[in-house]
Every structure is written in structure tokens, then in C-alpha cells.
Amino acid sequence: MTPARPEFVPDPSQSRAEMESLQRRVADAARFADDLGVDPASISLAEDATLGGDRPLVAGVDQAFLDGRAVSAVVCLRGGEVIERAHAVTDLAVPYVPGLLSFREGGPILAAFEALDADPDLVVFDGSGRIHFRQAGLATHLGVVLDVPSVGVAKSLLCGRIEADVDGRPAGWRAPVLADDGVDAPEGTVLGYTYQSRQYDSNPVINPLYVSPGHRVSAETAVEVVERLGGGYKLPEPTRLADAYADDCKAGLG
Numbered sequence: 001m002t003p004a005r006p007e008f009v010p011d012p013s014q015s016r017a018e019m020e021s022l023q024r025r026v027a028d029a030a031r032f033a034d035d036l037g038v039d040p041a042s043i044s045l046a047e048d049a050t051l052g053g054d055r056p057l058v059a060g061v062d063q064a065f066l067d068g069r070a071v072s073a074v075v076c077l078r079g080g081e082v083i084e085r086a087h088a089v090t091d092l093a094v095p096y097v098p099g100l101l102s103f104r105e106g107g108p109i110l111a112a113f114e115a116l117d118a119d120p121d122l123v124v125f126d127g128s129g130r131i132h133f134r135q136a137g138l139a140t141h142l143g144v145v146l147d148v149p150s151v152g153v154a155k156s157l158l159c160g161r162i163e164a165d166v167d168g169r170p171a172g173w174r175a176p177v178l179a180d181d182g183v184d185a186p187e188g189t190v191l192g193y194t195y196q197s198r199q200y201d202s203n204p205v206i207n208p209l210y211v212s213p214g215h216r217v218s219a220e221t222a223v224e225v226v227e228r229l230g231g232g233y234k235l236p237e238p239t240r241l242a243d244a245y246a247d248d249c250k251a252g253l254g
Contacts, residue, residue, distance in 0.1 A: 003110065034221050043056050044229065057119070087249045088114070088115055102136075105138065130212040132158060147216075171196055173195075174223055177210065178190060193211050195227070
């Protein structure tokens, strides 16, 4: 799978001002509305005999790191079945800077997609989408580059505000993440949702996830899809499996 919009491929050699300018152009090109090409309700782990081989193909993306290198992993599922896995090991060109993650990790992830034969119907990234200072987090940036419907699932809130207390909420609870004056969006724009995916009696303090549209998905559909892709763990199954695969590949590097 190769870039459909190469003009938006993140370039780590750019200046910070150039990176931020590119992110704004990516946000302008992104579509934060449903244009998936498949019925969002058909995207789940549940078995459905009526769908058969027509089940949408969902890819999860995550990374591991070793000695200045990124181990980027993509795992594709149809329903609950793993169809294909691909990975790439690449050097990291720049350090982590909040809000500029795609310039550090975007190239390595695109290298993993180049090793992938399948064309996913949806990609779930471990990282933010529209919940971003310039509405162009990793899931949005690479979703636009690949022109693939995408969703971002982050473990911490990068920006925006939540008009509710997130602590101790039951599984399934959600609340909108709204734009504030730190985001390039009108005040009060729904950027995504905080979503409580799991609670466990043995560990009563489980932090929520922060789900946002990347490209060609609405905020509401993004959180509904993440809920349907949940297994028995906090993370949605596609990114959980990608995380495990990246760790396995890293271990193989010694």
C-alpha cells in the first residue's frame, strides 16, 4: 500500500514552521465525515454469517522502539481473524515533539504499509487524529496520505477540553472532546470522544481512551467502531495485536 497523496508525506528534515504549515494543509484536505465505502455497522469482531467474506478489512497500527529505530507493525483483521501482518524496521530521524509525532513516526509507518499486500477498509492508529492542535494528528496525517478511512486511539489527551469528570466511569461511557483556544478549530467543535473501554473489579482505576476521526470518518462513527472492535482488553483488538506484533519483531532484533 503506497501513498495516494505523496505531497503530504511527512518530511522530518523540515523546519518546525514548515511542519506545522503542512499539518494545516493536511487538516484542510481531511474529511471528518463518514466516507468509508463500507457500512460502519459491519465493522466489528463479532461473527456474522450473513456477511461472509465481505467483512470489512480493518488494520491496526502500532510501533516499538529499539536503539534509535522504529519497529512499525500493521495487523489486518477480517472480523476476529488475522488476515495479514507486515512490519518495517527504520531509523528515527527526529526526536519526539508534542504535536509533531507524524514527522517522527510517519515515515516508518508508511514503510510498513509498503510491505502490506492488503488494502484495508479502515485503519486504526495508536495515536491522535483530529484531537490535535492543528487537527492533524498521526491518524489524520497518514489517513490523508494513504487516502484511507482512519481512526486515532490515544491513551492520553493532547488538547481540547472535556466537560465531565472522566474518573471512575463505567465501561461504555463516553463524552465529547471539544476544541478550545489551543486548537485550530471553532470553539466547541467536537474533535472526538473520551471513551471508557473497560473496567475491572481487580483494578478500579482504568483510564479512558481518547478516540478521534482521522480521515473519512466522523467523530461519532469513530467511537462506535472502536467500541465494536473491543475485545477483552482496554485497547481495541487491531491496535492491541499490532502492539504485540511490534514487540515480537523487536524481540527478534535482539
